[in-house]
Amino acid sequence: MVRSLLVRGMIAGLVAGLVAFVFARVFGEPALEGGIAYEDMVSAASGETGGPALVSRGVQSSIGLAVGYLIYGVAVGGILALVHATAQGRLGRLGVRGTAVVVALVGFTSAVLVPFLKYPANPPASSLDDTIGERTGLFVVMIVISVAGAVAATALCRRLADRLGWWNAVLSAAGGYVVLVGLAAFLLPAISETPRDFPAAVLYDFRLASLGGHVVLWTALTLVFATLADRATRPSALAGAVPTRAS
Amino acid sequence: MSQAAVESPIAGIAPTPIPLREIAPWAVFAGVVLLALLYLVGMDQGATSVFSGEMLHEFVHDGRHLLGFPCH
Numbered sequence: 001m002v003r004s005l006l007v008r009g010m011i012a013g014l015v016a017g018l019v020a021f022v023f024a025r026v027f028g029e030p031a032l033e034g035g036i037a038y039e040d041m042v043s044a045a046s047g048e049t050g051g052p053a054l055v056s057r058g059v060q061s062s063i064g065l066a067v068g069y070l071i072y073g074v075a076v077g078g079i080l081a082l083v084h085a086t087a088q089g090r091l092g093r094l095g096v097r098g099t100a101v102v103v104a105l106v107g108f109t110s111a112v113l114v115p116f117l118k119y120p121a122n123p124p125a126s127s128l129d130d131t132i133g134e135r136t137g138l139f140v141v142m143i144v145i146s147v148a149g150a151v152a153a154t155a156l157c158r159r160l161a162d163r164l165g166w167w168n169a170v171l172s173a174a175g176g177y178v179v180l181v182g183l184a185a186f187l188l189p190a191i192s193e194t195p196r197d198f199p200a201a202v203l204y205d206f207r208l209a210s211l212g213g214h215v216v217l218w219t220a221l222t223l224v225f226a227t228l229a230d231r232a233t234r235p236s237a238l239a240g241a242v243p244t245r246a247s
Numbered sequence: 248m249s250q251a252a253v254e255s256p257i258a259g260i261a262p263t264p265i266p267l268r269e270i271a272p273w274a275v276f277a278g279v280v281l282l283a284l285l286y287l288v289g290m291d292q293g294a295t296s297v298f299s300g301e302m303l304h305e306f307v308h309d310g311r312h313l314l315g316f317p318c319h
C-alpha cells in the first residue's frame with residue numbers, strides 16, 4: 001500500500017511539475033528576464049563583461065526550467081504521498097480524498113506559503129552574492145520551524161479533538177501554529193538586499209509568478225493525487241461492499 | 248432508475264490506518280532520496296556543494312529562482 005501510494009504521488013508530482021512549468025514559462029520567465037536585463041545594465045555600466053555562459057539563456061529558460069519543475073514536482077509528490085500514507089485513517093473520519101486534500105493544504109501552507117512570507121523568492125541580480133550561505137541557512141531554518149510546527153499542531157489537534165470536538169480542536173491547533181511561526185518570523189533576521197534602483201515591477205511580478213507557480217503545482221498535485229490515491233485504496237478496502245454497478 | 252453507484256457518503260468511509268512500522272522503511276529510504284532531489288534542484292552548487300562546478304546550478308538556474316530558493 002505504501003509503495004502504491006508513493007508511486008501515485010510521484011506520478012501526480014510529475015503531472016503537477018509539468019503544469020507548473022508551463023505557468024512558470026509563461027508568467028515567470030518575463031519577470032526573470034527583467035532581472036537579467038537589470039544585471040546586464042549594471043555590469044555594462046561598470047564596464048564588466050561577464051564570462052562565457054556555461055549554459056545558454058535559451059536552455060536555462062526552457063529545458064532547464066522544465067527539468068527543475070519536474071524534479072521538484074516528483075520530489076514533493078513523493079513526500080506528500082508518504083505523509084498521506086501516515087495520515088490516512090488517522091484524521092478523524094476523513095476519507096482518502098479528504099485526507100489528501102488536508103495533508104496538501106497543511107503541506108503547502110507550512111512548507112511553501114509561510115516561509116515565502118518571511119523569505120520570498122527573488123529574481124536574478126536582486127540579492128548579494130556573498131550572502132548566499134546566510135540566506136540559504138535562514139530559509140531552511142524557517143521551513144523547518146514551520147513544518148515542525150504544523151506537524152506538532154496536527155498531533156495536538158488529534159489529541160484535543162476528543163475533548164473539544166473537531167472544530168475547536170482545529171482552531172486551537174491552527175492558532176498555536178500561527179503564534180509559533182509569527183514568533184519565528186519576528187525573531188529571525190530580515191533580509192533586505194534589493195538594490196535601490198532595482199525595477200519594482202520586476203520584483204513584484206517575479207514574486208507573484210513564483211507564488212502562483214507553487215499554487216498551480218500544489219493544486220494540480222492535490223487533485224491528481226487525491227484521485228489516484230482513492231483508486232488505489234478503493235478496490236481492496238471495499239471489496240464486496242460495493243453494490244454491483246448498473247451500467 | 249439506475250442507482251448510479253452510491254459513492255462514499257459525505258461522512259466518508261475512513262480508511263484503515265497503515266501500520267507505522269510498515270511506513271517507516273519507505274519513509275526513511277524514499278524520504279532521503281526525495282529530499283536529496285529537492286536539495287540538488289534547489290541548493291547544490293550554491294551555499295554548499297556536493298558536486299563541484301557550476302553546471303547543475305546553471306542548468307536548473309531559472310527553476311531555482313522561480314521555486315523560491317535563494318540564488319543570486
Ligand SMILES: [Zn+2]
Nearest residue numbers: 124308318319
Ligand atoms: Zn541566480
